[in-house]
Amino acid sequence: MAGKVKWVTDIEKSVLINNFEKRGWVQVTENEDWNFYWMSVQTIRNVFSVETGYRLSDDQIVNHFPNHYELTRKDLMVKNIKRYRKELEKEGSPLAEKDENGKYLYLDFVPVTYMLPADYNLFVEEFRKSPSSTWIMKPCGKAQGKGIFLINKLSQIKKWSRDSKTSSFVSQSTKEAYVISLYINNPLLIGGRKFDLRLYVLVSTYRPLRCYMYKLGFCRFCTVKYTPSTSELDNMFVHLTNVAIQKHGEDYNHIHGGKWTVNNLRLYLESTRGKEVTSKLFDEIHWIIVQSLKAVAVNASPSLTSSTANDRILKYNLINDTLNIAVPNGEIPDCKWNKSPPKEVLGNYEILYDEELAQGDGADRELRSRPGQSLGPKGGRSRDSGRTVLTTWK
Amino acid sequence: MLQEESDLSLVIAQIVQKLKGSSLYAQLERQAWASLQRPEIKLESLKEDIKEYFKISGWEKKLQNAVYSELSVFPSPSHPAAPPEHLKEPLVYMRKAQGSWEKRILKSLNSMCTELSIPLARKRPVGEQKELLNKWNEMGTDEPDLSLFRPVYAPKDFLEKEFFVELGLTTGQLGIDDSTQVPPELFENEHVRIGQKVLAEQDSAAAQQYIRQGSPTALRAELWALILNISSQPEDILYYEQLKTNVIQHDLLVDSLIYKDVKLTASNDDYYFVFEDYLYQVLLCFSRDTSVLGHFAYNSASPPKSYIRGKLGLEEYAVFYPPNGVIPFHGFSMYVAPLCFLYHEPSKLYQIFREMYVRFFFRLHSISSHPSGIVSLCLLFETLLQTYLPQLFYHLREIGAQPLRISFKWMVRAFSGYLATDQLLLLWDRILGYNSLEILAVLAAAVFAFRAVNLMEVTSLAAAEAVLADLSTLKVMPLLQIFLFATVT
Numbered sequence: 001m002a003g004k005v006k007w008v009t010d011i012e013k014s015v016l017i018n019n020f021e022k023r024g025w026v027q028v029t030e031n032e033d034w035n036f037y038w039m040s041v042q043t044i045r046n047v048f049s050v051e052t053g054y055r056l057s058d059d060q061i062v063n064h065f066p067n068h069y070e071l072t073r074k075d076l077m078v079k080n081i082k083r084y085r086k087e088l089e090k091e092g093s094p095l096a097e098k099d100e101n102g103k104y105l106y107l108d109f110v111p112v113t114y115m116l117p118a119d120y121n122l123f124v125e126e127f128r129k130s131p132s133s134t135w136i137m138k139p140c141g142k143a144q145g146k147g148i149f150l151i152n153k154l155s156q157i158k159k160w161s162r163d164s165k166t167s168s169f170v171s172q173s174t175k176e177a178y179v180i181s182l183y184i185n186n187p188l189l190i191g192g193r194k195f196d197l198r199l200y201v202l203v204s205t206y207r208p209l210r211c212y213m214y215k216l217g218f219c220r221f222c223t224v225k226y227t228p229s230t231s232e233l234d235n236m237f238v239h240l241t242n243v244a245i246q247k248h249g250e251d252y253n254h255i256h257g258g259k260w261t262v263n264n265l266r267l268y269l270e271s272t273r274g275k276e277v278t279s280k281l282f283d284e285i286h287w288i289i290v291q292s293l294k295a296v297a298v299n300a301s302p303s304l305t306s307s308t309a310n311d312r313i314l315k316y317n318l319i320n321d322t323l324n325i326a327v328p329n330g331e332i333p334d335c336k337w338n339k340s341p342p343k344e345v346l347g348n349y350e351i352l353y354d355e356e357l358a359q360g361d362g363a364d365r366e367l368r369s370r371p372g373q374s375l376g377p378k379g380g381r382s383r384d385s386g387r388t389v390l391t392t393w394k
Numbered sequence: 395m396l397q398e399e400s401d402l403s404l405v406i407a408q409i410v411q412k413l414k415g416s417s418l419y420a421q422l423e424r425q426a427w428a429s430l431q432r433p434e435i436k437l438e439s440l441k442e443d444i445k446e447y448f449k450i451s452g453w454e455k456k457l458q459n460a461v462y463s464e465l466s467v468f469p470s471p472s473h474p475a476a477p478p479e480h481l482k483e484p485l486v487y488m489r490k491a492q493g494s495w496e497k498r499i500l501k502s503l504n505s506m507c508t509e510l511s512i513p514l515a516r517k518r519p520v521g522e523q524k525e526l527l528n529k530w531n532e533m534g535t536d537e538p539d540l541s542l543f544r545p546v547y548a549p550k551d552f553l554e555k556e557f558f559v560e561l562g563l564t565t566g567q568l569g570i571d572d573s574t575q576v577p578p579e580l581f582e583n584e585h586v587r588i589g590q591k592v593l594a595e596q597d598s599a600a601a602q603q604y605i606r607q608g609s610p611t612a613l614r615a616e617l618w619a620l621i622l623n624i625s626s627q628p629e630d631i632l633y634y635e636q637l638k639t640n641v642i643q644h645d646l647l648v649d650s651l652i653y654k655d656v657k658l659t660a661s662n663d664d665y666y667f668v669f670e671d672y673l674y675q676v677l678l679c680f681s682r683d684t685s686v687l688g689h690f691a692y693n694s695a696s697p698p699k700s701y702i703r704g705k706l707g708l709e710e711y712a713v714f715y716p717p718n719g720v721i722p723f724h725g726f727s728m729y730v731a732p733l734c735f736l737y738h739e740p741s742k743l744y745q746i747f748r749e750m751y752v753r754f755f756f757r758l759h760s761i762s763s764h765p766s767g768i769v770s771l772c773l774l775f776e777t778l779l780q781t782y783l784p785q786l787f788y789h790l791r792e793i794g795a796q797p798l799r800i801s802f803k804w805m806v807r808a809f810s811g812y813l814a815t816d817q818l819l820l821l822w823d824r825i826l827g828y829n830s831l832e833i834l835a836v837l838a839a840a841v842f843a844f845r846a847v848n849l850m851e852v853t854s855l856a857a858a859e860a861v862l863a864d865l866s867t868l869k870v871m872p873l874l875q876i877f878l879f880a881t882v883t
Binding site for chain 2: 190191192193221225258259260263264267268270271272274275
């Protein structure tokens, strides 16, 4: 059986299994010698927990980095970004430049956020500065929109206050840890509805950072018209776009599931707002992704459940392209094999950032801020090839 | 020579007459009066000076655009003694065909009316008016019971009519004299630059010429508005608001047809579902817009007439129904949907749609001999197929898969809902550029040519339809180019 990749998974999804089988890979159990293990989040946690001390051998690949939760858990993500920014500042990196009000010019992409209950008092101070603002509470460890709610009064989050009758601080279990962020209540609306972006990014290595963005990302629309009115704060169908939530709304349409491809979005924005603004938007989105990755790791559980027929096809192709990049030539992985994959195998992925390529371009590709303008990581990139080689940023 | 001159002066007179009633005329008059204050306007050379002033200030251009706009729907010169119906449609048998088609639609509408005991129109009670006003921006959330309504007709009904009409007309003039090029990167920047210049000049005719090569996405909304001569003036916005008020105050039977159509088509579309609410806002107002009646002067169709209750046959009590004279059919909302990608301001969206309708779309569902009429398009399509793909044509007919049965619905809808939005917009660029719908027939033939290999292998209508079911991945311009310029007889 030399040469056949042996795979295991604990997620019974056809989009995965069909992809493994079509490559002629051999299914084995986790106790046997395996090369490729597509693990559920729980398994990753167990496998890489400090107690087990499990180490992957040179011919094994898994689908998540051990520290993926650094970005999955909202509190860790916020901590990482804050820390990353401070580090850059210490180094004197131009990326960490600030404007006269102390706002980061290039790294201001996380709204004001606090950890609860730890930063409760800091939060209250901030809240009192603008008492009519709305804030969004998100549980640190959950996904798919679970447990999220909006508040506009301090009384609504009394339980996170650290004021407790007992004299010693009783540490709350991580289950109750939340992050609270300033809610952005003037989102871009299309057809009067709020939407978010579901983009797939594959990180094949961290050092050097090599990541790919799937070209066929999509937008998810709320079924109900957006209103910033406070009476609708409780209506999750207005504010949250996760399919898991929207699916239960009365108006949810099963034929299209309220989604647009990113290309549709681009067409609409270019048509109604112009090309420059649209290109800038997409550049900044890419920028945020790369910077966040640099700050740490990747989201744990993109939903592999397909809600519509088109969706199933998309996810199947996504996994297919992912496997082509992650397990080059369909051969048994070898951790010493560290080259960039050739363009042909990318499929619908495009290079988001390749550190090796970027560094190879010479030390003079520093971030150059445009005179008088402080927005955007343009540096030396030429406008019209914007879609292909994004590797010239640092 | 003399005849031409008098023909020309007749045309000029007619256009002047037409424009006299427009707001542009009033504005020009005001401007002329105001210009008397200016130092460069001298009494001795009043006429020339004012003309010069108009030129410099851009008003002449606006007038030019308006004249150009009128010319694009101007009927060809005819015999002075010809009765008005000849302007609508010169061929007698065509008129007869359209006449019987109209009778059929009306019968369908009337019987639905009687069966359901719903009036064609009624005034809404105040409570209902208030409710609708509140819901104006989210009519999509309404769930009226539409189960008993059925569309008055669908494209396939229209098609059966076509089998009877064997025309001797040859519609060889494709209207595509220039080479249509897919803009390669090298071409694109220059093309965009020219586009911006055209917009800066605000010249309709230049824009129309320019757009034959396609429009850059960022400039498209403005270019279409320029070509259609739409400029959102305060009175246009006011007019739209007035229509909205009409919707709030009165309920029409056709409203339910519109709701049903939107729910069945646009709401289920991958691209257009987002704009569902805009569609109601446009179509409900459209039904009540009596200015649309003007286009019946050059449309072979005539608006249905209805009579106030109890006054059947008495002309003084006759009204057109619906007020705009256009009965929506299944799929009608798909004419509006793609426009939502370009305009998000309701009154502008409305104006653009209305103009597109009275210039182009109406021809897709009325029987006439006009080269852009659906009948001519069908003939053109079949002729093209037969000429360039005779094997395929005969094969399909043999297996009972008449090509027109499949392509008809594409053409009636101007491909909306069948092509990807960006491709559709490129196609409609050319419709505007050439001021003709013939490109629809050419594209239909090109699609068949593209899938010819697969089509040659099918043995049933159902299988043929399956091969042609999904056009969403097609790239329009390469297809057209290959068909037009790479085909060898």
